[in-house]
Amino acid sequence: xxxxxxxxxxxxxxxxxxxxxxxxxxxxxxxxxxxxxxxxxxxxxxxxxxxxxxxxxxxxxxxxxxxxxxxxxxxxxxxxxxxxxxxxxxxxxxxxxxxxxxxxxxxxxxxxxxxxxxxxxxxxxxxxxxxxxxxxxxxxxxxxxxxxxxxxxxxxxxxxxxxxxxxxxxxxxxxxxxxxxxxxxxxxxxxxxxxxxxxxxxxxxxxxxxxxxxxxxxxxxxxxxxxxxxxxxxxxxxxxxxxxxxxxxxxxxxxxxxxxxxxxxxxxxxxxxxxxxxx
Amino acid sequence: xxxxxxxxxxxxxxxxxxxxxxxxxxxxxxxxxxxxxxxxxxxxxxxxxxxxxxxxxxxxxxxxxxxxxxxxxxxxxxxxxxxxxxxxxxxxxxxxxxxxxxxxxxxxxxxxxxxxxxxxxxxxxxxxxxxxxxxxxxxxxxxxxxxxxxxxxxxxxxxxxxxxxxxxxxxxxxxxxxxxxxxxxxxxxxxxxxxxxxxxxxxxxxxxxxxxxxxxxxxxxxxxxxxxxxxxxxxxxxxxxxxxxxxxxxxxxxxxxxxxxxxxxxxxxxxxxxxxxxx
Numbered sequence: 042x043x044x045x046x047x048x049x050x051x052x053x054x055x056x057x058x059x060x061x062x063x064x065x066x067x068x069x070x071x072x073x074x075x076x077x078x079x080x081x082x083x084x085x086x087x088x089x090x091x092x093x094x095x096x097x098x099x100x101x102x103x104x105x106x107x108x109x110x111x112x113x114x115x116x117x118x119x120x121x122x123x124x125x126x127x128x129x130x131x132x133x134x135x136x137x138x139x140x141x142x143x144x145x146x147x148x149x150x151x152x153x154x155x156x157x158x159x160x161x162x163x164x165x166x167x168x169x170x171x172x173x174x175x176x177x178x179x180x181x182x183x184x185x186x187x188x189x190x191x192x193x194x195x196x197x198x199x200x201x202x203x204x205x206x207x208x209x210x211x212x213x214x215x216x217x218x219x220x221x222x223x224x225x226x227x228x229x230x231x232x233x234x235x236x237x238x239x240x241x242x243x244x245x246x247x248x249x250x251x252x253x254x255x256x257x258x259x260x261x262x263x264x265x266x267x268x269x270x271x272x273x274x275x276x277x278x279x280x281x282x283x284x285x286x287x288x289x290x291x292x293x294x295x296x297x298x299x300x301x302x303x304x305x306x307x308x309x310x311x312x313x314x315x316x317x318x319x320x
Numbered sequence: 321x322x323x324x325x326x327x328x329x330x331x332x333x334x335x336x337x338x339x340x341x342x343x344x345x346x347x348x349x350x351x352x353x354x355x356x357x358x359x360x361x362x363x364x365x366x367x368x369x370x371x372x373x374x375x376x377x378x379x380x381x382x383x384x385x386x387x388x389x390x391x392x393x394x395x396x397x398x399x400x401x402x403x404x405x406x407x408x409x410x411x412x413x414x415x416x417x418x419x420x421x422x423x424x425x426x427x428x429x430x431x432x433x434x435x436x437x438x439x440x441x442x443x444x445x446x447x448x449x450x451x452x453x454x455x456x457x458x459x460x461x462x463x464x465x466x467x468x469x470x471x472x473x474x475x476x477x478x479x480x481x482x483x484x485x486x487x488x489x490x491x492x493x494x495x496x497x498x499x500x501x502x503x504x505x506x507x508x509x510x511x512x513x514x515x516x517x518x519x520x521x522x523x524x525x526x527x528x529x530x531x532x533x534x535x536x537x538x539x540x541x542x543x544x545x546x547x548x549x550x551x552x553x554x555x556x557x558x559x560x561x562x563x564x565x566x567x568x569x570x571x572x573x574x575x576x577x578x579x580x581x582x583x584x585x586x587x588x589x590x591x592x593x594x595x596x597x598x599x
Contacts, residue, residue, distance in 0.1 A: 087373060094366060095575060172578070195482055196489070199474050210475070210492045217489070295374055 051280050054079035056115030058106040061089035062300060063235035064121025065307035067145065068289060070266035077280045079287045083110055087294035091124040092169030099128040105320045107134050116278055117141040119269055123166060123234050127175030148268040149231050149261030150179035156257040157229045160186045163222035166233030168193040176233055190225040194218040201239035202303055211240060215247045223252045231259045238262050239307065291315045330559050333358035335394030337385040340368035341579060342514035343400030344586035347568060349545035356559045358566045362389055366574035370403040371448030378407040384599045386413050395557055396420040398548055402445060402513055406454030427547040428510050428540030429458035435536040436508045439465045442501035445512030447472040455512055469504040473497040480518040481582055490519060494526045502531045510538045517541050518586065570594045
């Protein structure tokens with residue numbers, strides 16, 4: 042417990058993992074909120090998507106990703122995947138790996154409950170996350186009066202991956218997906234998939250046009266980054282500004298070739314090096 | 321080699337497999353072309369999609385699907401998956417499993433070469449199939465003068481799975497995907513993904529409007545069914561009309577719950593029973 046060992050721990054990177062590249066929007070939000078932190082990101086691109094797999098398989102995959110990052114030396118883990126966060130309680134990973142673990146569902150749920158005035162909260166997410174009921178469960182633990190309306194939006198992931206973030210195709214798809222949320226008169230909509238921040242501007246525009254200008258959009262990536270910041274600061278785990286450049290190291294489990302362009306779009310920055318690892 | 325054993329072999333079902341449910345469009349085409357045949361279909365829904373996986377993984381998965389069907393007793397295998405057909409030569413499965421094997425790429429390529437007058441052939445397929453170069457390779461073996469233009473169309477799979485087969489969203493997406501094929505002045509377009517026949521009518525309409533009424537659409541599912549028919553007839557393996565009902569037996573590797581509705585849409589018929597198997 043010497044000063045130098047806790048300073049060494051502060052200087053360790055954050056470990057972030059996702060089933061694929063969507064979690065890079067969480068990395069982007071983390072870099073904005075925590076400019077001094079280095080990050081090691083693992084995208085399990087060989088086994089993506091987790092959303093169609095059974096719970097036992099998702100637990101096994103998540104543990105192997107988490108262990109790989111812990112073995113590399115990280116000070117905390119961020120599960121930047123709604124499917125994993127909805128299936129494996131962060132608490133379970135924390136106990137198995139003896140390291141702080143934060144997921145994306147709870148921060149999104151907390152931000153939604155904080156933002157709603159009417160108590161009617163809409164969730165846009167993948168079919169798997171909606172079917173898991175993770176958001177309604179997390180919200181129910183925070184507020185007894187909240188009503189949650191979930192809407193699966195399967196086209197938004199391929200639209201984000203294609204880079205079709207403007208124009209009629211994403212606009213009409215979003216319009217169709219938010220219609221049930223408009224009818225339910227929600228006043229908060231959670232982007233419950235790490236791909237969706239890529240389409241945030243368009244979603245926000247359509248929501249304000251159709252439902253009203255006061256509807257709040259909760260981006261679970263940003264909500265998570267803010268909770269990670271608070272977590273690191275209250276535990277004196279935040280890296281001090283040291284003049285040294287913070288780094289982002291990208292790991293994937295499938296051949297990296299095709300991922301560079303998509304990764305750059307999600308990260309909002311050019312991706313130079315991608316390392317392939319075997320899990 | 322007695323008459324009764326070859327008649328017993330004729331009465332065995334056809335084995336059809338795919339990474340997911342898209343291959344059910346091939347089953348639909350097989351039922352139309354071969355109304356007397358029984359079919360066992362295996363959709364590897366736990367490990368879908370194969371398109372993002374490395375070649376070694378796809379080979380391993382394909383062999384495990386094929387072996388499962390051979391162990392159940394089938395007279396021939398149809399690989400109703402463009403990714404597998406593009407990665408594992410049907411010949412390799414035939415040698416390893418000692419059973420006739422037909423893929424979807426070669427029949428689609430043959431039908432395209434037969435239909436083209438100008439020699440300019442367009443391919444619509446997933447990013448994985450386009451990147452594999454399987455269609456240009458197969459077409460080059462059939463015709464030295466053909467030019468092939470490939471276009472990845474990643475949104476069409478989720479559109480087909482969502483059942484968004486009419487309206488502005490699929491129309492504008494298809495319009496965008498066929499534009500490069502229009503500029504290349506193709507006179508044949510191959511639907512090189514087993515999901516796409518679900519959108520055939522809409523694709524055909526847009527192609528005729530934008531490129532011209534004489535552009536032929538080659539549906540690799542139908543092309544495959546016709547080759548399977550010829551194959552069974554020339555080898556005296558076709559089941560004779562026996563008054564007994566032919567059956568379609570569906571196997572999946574993930575929890576079957578969510579698949580029934582999509583399966584019915586792809587098969588063009590209500591799906592009553594789905595069996596889950598472990599590979």
